[in-house]
Amino acid sequence: MEIIYLCFFAFLAGFIDSVVGGGGLIQLPALLVIMPNTPVPVLLGTGKLVSISGTASSLLRYSRDVRINWKSLLPAAVTAFVFSFLGARAISHLPVEALRPMVLFLLIAVAFYTFWKKDLGSLHAPRLSVTKERWYAILAGMAIGFYDGFFGPGTGSFLIFVFIGIFGFSFVAASASAKVVNLATNLSALGYFVWKGYVLYQIALPMAACNIVGSVVGTQVALKQGSGFVRRLFLVVVTAIILKFAYDTFQKGRF
Secondary structure: OHHHHHHHHHHHHHHHHHHHOOOHHHHHHHHHHHOOOOOHHHHHHHHHHHHHHHHHHHHHHHHHHOOOOHHHHHHHHHHHHHHHHHHHHHOOOOOHHHHHHHHHHHHHHHHHHHHHOOOOOOOOOOOOOHHHHHHHHHHHHHHHHHHHHHOOOOHHHHHHHHHHHOOOOOHHHHHHHHHHHHHHHHHHHHHHHHHHOOOOHHHHHHHHHHHHHHHHHHHHHHHHHOHHHHHHHHHHHHHHHHHHHHHHHHHOOOO
C-alpha cells in the first residue's frame, strides 16, 4: 500500500516540477511521512533518482518544441554539476541554517516581483548577446549549482526566475532551460548517493516511472497552455515554498 501512495506523490511531483520546479516540496515530505523509519540520507538518495528520471524526460519533451540554446546552457550545466558537488561537500563546514532567512527573503522578493510585473515572461525576447548569455549562464550555474548541492529547496524556481529576469526568456522557455541545469545538479548529487549506497531501488524505480508520466503530462500541459498558465502555477509553487520556509524558520526559532 505504501508504494501506491508514493507513486501517486511521485506523479504529482513530476507534474509540478516539469512546469515550474518545486517537485521536491511534494515528493520528499511524502517519503519522510510514509517511510518514517528509513534513514534520511537513504530517502534523499531514493528521491533524487526519482527526480532525475522526471527531469530528463521533461527536458526531452521540451526540446522537441522549445528552442534551447545548448551553446550557453551546456557550459552552465557543467559548472552547475561541479559546484553542486562542492556545495554538498561544504555542508560539513558551513552552517546550513544560516541560509534560511536569506533564502526566505529572496523567495518573497521573487514572488512579489513576478506578481507585480504582469507581463514578466509572457514573451520570449532574449536581451543578451551570445557571449554575455553564455557567461551569465555559467555564473548562474555556479551560484545555483552550489546552492542546490548545499541546501536545495526552490532551486528550479530560482533558475526559472533567473532565465526570465536576466535573460529575457518566456516562462515556457525558462522552464525548459532550467531543466538542463537542474539535470546536471541532480546528476551530481545522485552520483554521491549511489556511491554511498543510499538508494532503495525497489522503491525508486516504480516511483521514477510515475514521476516520468507526471513530467510528460505536465510538460504537455505547459506547452499547450503557454506562459500565462506557467506564470500562475509558478506563483502558487513559490508561495507554497515561502510558507514552508517561514513555518520551519519561525517554528525552530531561526530568526
